[in-house]
Amino acid sequence: MQTLALDLITIFWLYTLLAIFFFGWPYQSFYSSPHNSWLDKIVSSFARIVLAITAGVLTLSAFHLFGWLTLVLFYVGFLLLIWCHHQGKTARKKITAFFQSWLFFLMDVLEQGLPTKNIFRGSLNIYRKYKQKLLTIISLQDINSPQKILNFLALTVVLTFTLLLRFEHPLLEMRLETPESYQNLLLTQQFLTGDWQPIQYLPVFSALAAVMSLLASVDPMQVVRFLEPMFGFLVVLSVGYSLQTLTKKSAVALVGMFSLGAYLFTSSLEISTNLPLWFQQVLGTVIGSLNFSLVRQWAVGDQEIAALFLVLSLACCTQVYFRKQRQTAVINTGCCLVMVAIAAPPFLILAFIGIVGVMGGRILGLVLVSFTWLFLALLFAFSPEKFDFLQVFLVTLPVGLSLLTGLLFLFITWLLLPILKQNSEIVCLILLFSFSCNFLLPPPAKINYLEHEIAARKSLEIRTRFPIKRWLIVAPPEQLAQNYRAGWYEDLAEFVKQYLPEVTIDDFQFPYEVPDLFVFVEKQPLAVNSLNSQPVISHSVLSDNTYRYYRSLAGRTSLEFEALKLCELYQQHHPGASIYYEDNQLKIYHFEL
Structure with missing residues (x-):
């Protein structure tokens, strides 16, 4: 609420x-x-x-x-x-009168303080003016x-x-x-x-x-x-x-x-x-x-x-x-x-x-x-x-x-x-x-969402709670659009591919120059594309990394499992790791670097 x-x-x-x-x-x-x-x-x-x-x-x-x-x-x-x-030709006179009225108003404010009564009275007059215009329009109908x-x-x-x-x-x-x-x-x-x-x-x-x-x-x-x-x-x-x-x-x-x-x-x-x-x-x-x-x-x-x-x-x-x-x-x-x-x-x-x-x-x-x-x-x-x-x-x-x-x-x-x-x-x-x-009224819309609702809300929460450009989110590509200005972004598939083989090394550290790293891992991978229900899919689609890792349910499930494995291994060997958020759909790891 x-x-x-x-x-x-x-x-x-x-x-x-x-x-x-x-x-x-x-x-x-x-x-x-x-x-x-x-x-x-x-x-x-x-x-x-x-x-x-x-x-x-x-x-x-x-x-x-x-x-x-x-x-x-x-x-x-x-x-x-x-x-x-x-x-x-009247424009110059009206502009001059406008600036003069504001100049006198500012001088009165500096001398006598803010005239709250006059401001309230002026606002009330403006409201009455536009209310009268609206009533006039309605009366003409x-x-x-x-x-x-x-x-x-x-x-x-x-x-x-x-x-x-x-x-x-x-x-x-x-x-x-x-x-x-x-x-x-x-x-x-x-x-x-x-x-x-x-x-x-x-x-x-x-x-x-x-x-x-x-x-x-x-x-x-x-x-x-x-x-x-x-x-x-x-x-x-x-x-x-x-x-x-x-x-x-x-x-x-x-x-x-x-x-x-x-x-x-x-x-x-x-x-x-x-x-x-x-x-x-x-x-x-x-x-x-x-x-x-x-x-x-x-x-x-x-x-x-x-x-x-x-x-x-x-x-x-x-x-x-x-x-x-x-x-x-x-x-x-x-x-x-x-x-x-x-x-x-x-x-x-x-x-x-x-x-x-x-x-x-x-x-x-x-x-x-x-x-x-x-x-x-x-x-x-x-x-x-x-x-x-x-x-x-x-x-x-x-x-x-x-x-x-x-x-x-x-x-x-x-x-x-x-x-x-x-x-x-x-x-x-x-x-x-x-x-x-x-x-003829439409049935409930069948929407192929690209991310869980909680992912969007937690992303907004991170943007408001943490300093700008001092954190990085590792997630599916939808998070790039949401966090483009506020923080840094790393693709989840590239993250897993690059660091999963190295995470078991004792002195391994993520090479990011930010104090906070967030990894979004879906506990319930999201099937987001109607192509999954088609019996035949073209080779160009199958070879596309976006489809392979994020639009294909099998590919997304495999990626999320490997991401979960990577984060759990890193958490076991580093004290600065914690769970930022977890429910039955999403788990967000927070690594302090």
């Missing part, structure tokens, strides 16, 4: 700063057409600031200048320049009609399902779910230490995670853990915003959000052997990917971020045809497309098709994007070796299917319109929710 309370405090702090730096201040600084709604302005400011921060982090890191001070100077300077540009009330209740249900699905596992488990998550964590650590080197792709998520870790002063492991489900939540919101903009139907937006938020795309369908072999392959690949993508709803990567901005770009480009909104729409669409190009360049195919389709009509653009998304995913499933660059479309297929679900709902309500009249949307919405809650 204490751990959960600390996690909730971390979430509150992290998400508060996320709301301020990515939504609040950009909303106040960026110019947007006065004809846009408040929701359009939020999307506009979010797209622009994410692009600016991503470009800034990548540029600063390329020149090894990324740090807390340079990040703050870049962020504040960028927003200040944007604000001054739109304020024009007419919810007197039964349909508006139903839409509000449906939105509540959708958001509840979305939040429960995406935050259940991150709140209960500290360990990450996928290898990509550990890769993102390692890249985040490299950004923070200045060790990042340009690779084959630009890691958008890791760049944003590094920013939040610096600004919030939160451990990168915790940032990645809680930032992934938040971006999963934002993907659902982007689907709803896009469907609402393209179809002008709130019910369609709710259906698309619900299908992705509650994730109605899992299947336990048994593929008939009577089907053609190629069809069995395609169907098996798609079903397997959709079932695995359940985990990706709270383990988001760069592909999902690209899908988010792709969906937003479709909504933004629809406003280009309105003269008073054209300039803002062009900038917003351009920012979204640049983010798509950075995060997942193949998505530009869909972006081009969607924008061309929107020129012929909003619904046409939505139809073209949805069906092209499905087609490209099926094309990859048909021949993964030949069309490997299309894998991103299969990984993010749930987003495309949510758009397709909204289209299907729109078509059904149109067919029933002559019978049910204006109640067709309400009736279909109720039936869909009822049917989905009974038959």
Whole structure:
């Protein structure tokens, strides 16, 4: 319970700063057409600031200048320049007045002490100001009609399902779910230490995670853990915003959000052997990917971020045809497309098709994007070796299917319109929710964890209890990503291979120049890869050291046994050896060197 309370405090702090730096201040600084709604302005400011921060982090890191001070100077300077540009000649007067007011405040503090009453009164006035703005926005929403009330209740249900699905596992488990998550964590650590080197792709998520870790002063492991489900939540919101903009139907937006938020795309369908072999392959690949993508709803990567901005770009480009909104729409669409190009360049195919389709009509653009998304995913499933660059479309297929679900709902309500009249949307919405809650909700996720939960928690404990760079952890490779900045790391397989033959020597000492050495030994070796259940495994996989020692259950069991033997022998001959932690899953040896 204490751990959960600390996690909730971390979430509150992290998400508060996320709301301020990515939504609040950009909303106040960026110019947007006065004809846009408040929701359009939020999307506009979010797209622009994410692009600016991503470009800034990548540029600063390329020149090894990324740090807390340079990040703050870049962020504040960028927003200040944007604000001054739109304020024009009055900007200088407002800045002068601002600094004068702060100067007088500091002089009063030096003379009379800290005016706590005035600070409290000012904070209360700010709270009342924004409370009044929120009440004004709510008052503008007419919810007197039964349909508006139903839409509000449906939105509540959708958001509840979305939040429960995406935050259940991150709140209960500290360990990450996928290898990509550990890769993102390692890249985040490299950004923070200045060790990042340009690779084959630009890691958008890791760049944003590094920013939040610096600004919030939160451990990168915790940032990645809680930032992934938040971006999963934002993907659902982007689907709803896009469907609402393209179809002008709130019910369609709710259906698309619900299908992705509650994730109605899992299947336990048994593929008939009577089907053609190629069809069995395609169907098996798609079903397997959709079932695995359940985990990706709270383990988001760069592909999902690209899908988010792709969906937003479709909504933004629809406003280009309105003269008073054209300039803002062009900038917003351009920012979204640049983010798509950075995060997942193949998505530009869909972006081009969607924008061309929107020129012929909003619904046409939505139809073209949805069906092209499905087609490209099926094309990859048909021949993964030949069309490997299309894998991103299969990984993010749930987003495309949510758009397709909204289209299907729109078509059904149109067919029933002559019978049910204006109640067709309400009736279909109720039936869909009822049917989905009974038959389509996903089963518990089958997660191939890469480490025991206690290993992740004890790793964090070591990082907080022991001085930085004064200890070394010997463990499977997941610990490298977690402890990259705080301490040193040695691969368990290399450790056993090098020192097991020497440990019986009386005067043997581990040659590490740190006072504390921790060795993680699994008492219950973790089988972490579905390849173990396959009857045939390729030679390239079998010869890979990662599979041999960590993904193969037999190889991992053998390695952990040898590691246990090594540590026990060392403990018998050296007085500085002890057990740091032990349960039925994990044993951590502590050697004082």
